[in-house]
Amino acid sequence: MADSIRLFIADDNRLLREGLVTMLLEQDDIVVIGKAPSGSDALEQIKRLRPEVALIDIGMPDKDGIELTKALHQDAPGVRVIILGMIDLTEEIMQCIEAGAAGYVLKEASFDYLVETIRSVHRGESFCSPQMTASLFSRIAELASEKIPKTQNDIKLTARELEVIHLIAEGLPNKAIAQKLFIETQTVKNHVHNILDKLQLQNRLEAVQYARERNLLEKK
Amino acid sequence: MNNKNATIHIMLASRPKMLSEVIKSMVEHQPDMEVVGEVLDPIELLTAVKMLSVDVVIIAPMEIKGEPRICVHLLEKHPLLKIIILSSESEAGFLYQSDAPVLQIKDPTEQAVFDAIRRSLRK
Structure with missing residues (x-):
């Protein structure tokens, strides 16, 4: 128990939230130390409980997952955040990364995949699916090409x-x-x-x- | 399901997958219930209920505006069927059945949902 991953779950879907808590009870190396149905509630609890990993739904009322991640990045920087998302949208994933998330898991993923992500993120790794990684690399390449010094042929002096x-x-x-x-x-x-x-x-x-x-x- | 001790057969119509797995896990922890199938869309659901012996359908999540058409269709063809819909808008559950008015499960905890299913089948 002493070596267990201390996890917090924030999701407004009660069934999912409670269900994940129950299912995670079967994992010897993970202990859920708190849960919340909203972003602001989660922020208060996480600041107090200081979990190692926080599983955060992207679409919560009053403070969405990205806002909450930003706030945690500032107020509880030791907490590693995994965002639970609904769609594989590169821009959304980029926003999560910018906000300070260490992992992004779609709710279409399996429970086993989620558990592996929790373990990976706890080990200090950043984690998202291979499909998401591919789209992220494309986006990063696009952004990089906008910042790389242009070749002389690209430069247009008036x-x-x-x-x-x-x-x-x-x-x-x-x-x-x-x-x-x-x-x-x-x-x-x-x-x-x-x-x-x-x-x-x-x-x-x-x-x-x-x-x-x-x-x-x-x-x- | 006529025998009071028989297993309750449940069909899941739920997305996303993580929620579906959670509900499935909850059902599997009930000694008197069994998931007989999982579907992803209404057409699949209509077919699956027709083909399999199903006592209860759990649909989650769904936006509730009046009695959903899928319930009307299913209950017309399968009057003994019980349908639980877990709302996407609020933390509420609804039990639809042909021989009784809609029952709202205001606080749809795991226990409350499964108790409502048992009561509706064993009355």
Whole structure:
């Protein structure tokens, strides 16, 4: 009993909640130390009881599973959360992970699978089904591609930015560039900022070097 | 089920799977009850009740708005059948039967549901 996984169950479906408690009684290594029918009730109890693992229904009244997980992540960071979800929706799973969940199990999964997930999450692993893992990897790849520095062919400097970079290469300061282009000095600063941001460079010199290496200055 | 000591045959129509397994486990812990089948949709349910010897159907969860059509259909064809519906909206259960008005199980604990089934079959 001393080594048992201390589990909390939060689900508004009474039959499921009570039934899981009863079924888990047969597992020697899991002990249910508390249960709640709502998110706010669960939050109060979990903060007090400090279970090791909390099984949380995603669709509870007053505070849904994601909100509760966020709150627990802040108020009871040692509690590892498994979300019980209804649909295999990548965005929902991503929200759960962002909220701090360590596992996601569909209610369409079997009881045995749930028990294995509880054990895995208790061991410190993060857990979701192979199907969900595949869709998650796809989504992560999409997000990563949005953040990875773009290749030179992807980077599109505007005509004005090219003009600015050309004038920087001629050694003109912002004020002179502004006069030459009939724009405000602040606007030049904005262009320079945008150029450095787009090219992910640190300073004007790097921008000029970048432009030279790619023959951008000769095109002017 | 005419014999008072006979096993009560239960058909489950429940989703998601986890809830279905929970209810099945509860039934299996009742010494006088047995799950004879599990179905996932109303068509399957109508067929299964016709094919098998079923005393009670447990449907969970379902949104209750008046007497569900599935109950009307089933009770018309199988007047001895008892149907328990566990509501999806509130923590309530309902027992439908052809020879008595709808019985609401206000606090549908495991014990309350199974007691209602036994009473309805053994009256």
